[in-house]
Amino acid sequence: MNILLKQLVSDGALLWQGLYETIYMVLVSMGIATLFGIPLGVAVVVTEPDRVLENKKVNFVLGAIINVARSIPFIILMVAIIPVTRLLVGTSIGTTAAIVPLAVAAIPFIGRVVENSLKEVDPGVIEAAEAMGATPWEIIIKVLIPEALPSLILGLTLTIISLIGFSAIVGAIGGGGLGDIAIRYGYQRFQGDIMLKTVVILVILVQVIQSIGNWLANRLNRAA
Template sequence: MSPDMIDLLIKSFWETCYMVFASTALSTLIGIPLGVILTVTRKDHILPNQPLNTILGAIVNATRSTPFIILMVAIIPLTRMIVGSSIGTTAAIVPLTISAAPFIARIIESSLLEINPGIIEAAQAMGASPMQIITKVLLPEAMHSIVLGVTLAIISLIGYSAMAGTLGGGGLGDLAIRYGYQRFQMDVMIATVVVLIVMVQAMQSLGDYASKKLNKNKL
């Protein structure tokens, strides 16, 4: 690879990091409250509200079932309204966030439902309010599992960010399409694949480490 291509690869790597971590932060901010609501509004939980749970669940399922490429195209007007453009790394953050938030919400819900009901009943018996149960019992108890789930979401977003490159999202996916595929430069294609694999491995290892530390601290 030429020095210019290496510089382009480094630039694309940072664009991918920007897309992935910005969308992870935003989707987590949306997904955690949504996942908590989906959990506590179940009919057998601390704030049962079946109509709300059903409506939110349907919205989450509908968004999760939409393929990312289709979602990215479908919300182009929304993306333009939010960031002023439908092309570029910043624009790609909008569909990435909307795609990942429901996924994280279901991860949070699954993690919270694994908590022993006896712990929740004990907190209620001591007079804890629903908000205290959520912030001091549910989330702390499930944190190690939540970290693993968010790690899985980050890995999915790395893949989605590569797909975003096919529609002008920038990053490693765009580099692979424009140079590796359209110009038949196999060295560029291989380099982007290697970088993506390293990113996934690094995120998975970091997530596993953080989850184990949180689980040991809890014990």
């Protein structure tokens, strides 16, 4: 009984540590990606033909960057930017190091999410703002983004869930988190119970995040 109790405590501590590392990786990388991804998506939309800051060359370049970055499989991207990761954080192994490829992968994803959300905004609302003399920046900040906010919330929620999946992949190369626990204990040491527990925790985490995202988007829709 004592041995079983010690094992349960040990497994619990291990899984809590893995959950903490996963949340840490996802939140920090999401914060960085949002910081760069939202302006990227906004820039793609407003530089399109007949938009408030029309610029075909800039639009083409930004669109190409997003398309190229999104076409690279995450596992390849993760390995390809190892020199950059080492330059930024001093190592390519560990939870903090995993944040770099996660953020890089999420930036173009968020850019495309923002682009799609902003394109859903009724053109009539933008035309009304222009007729009232609003500047391009006022249209972006006071019209486009607020009008697209519920859709943006859902898109960012989807991005967080994707990052949770990617965080499990970085565990395969020593990135830490629940993915690392599943590989080291569940797979390599044939501890099926650990593997099952990590899967259950990840499923619950995704469900909680999706529920929060849906609730927040619905709340904003009603407020609008």
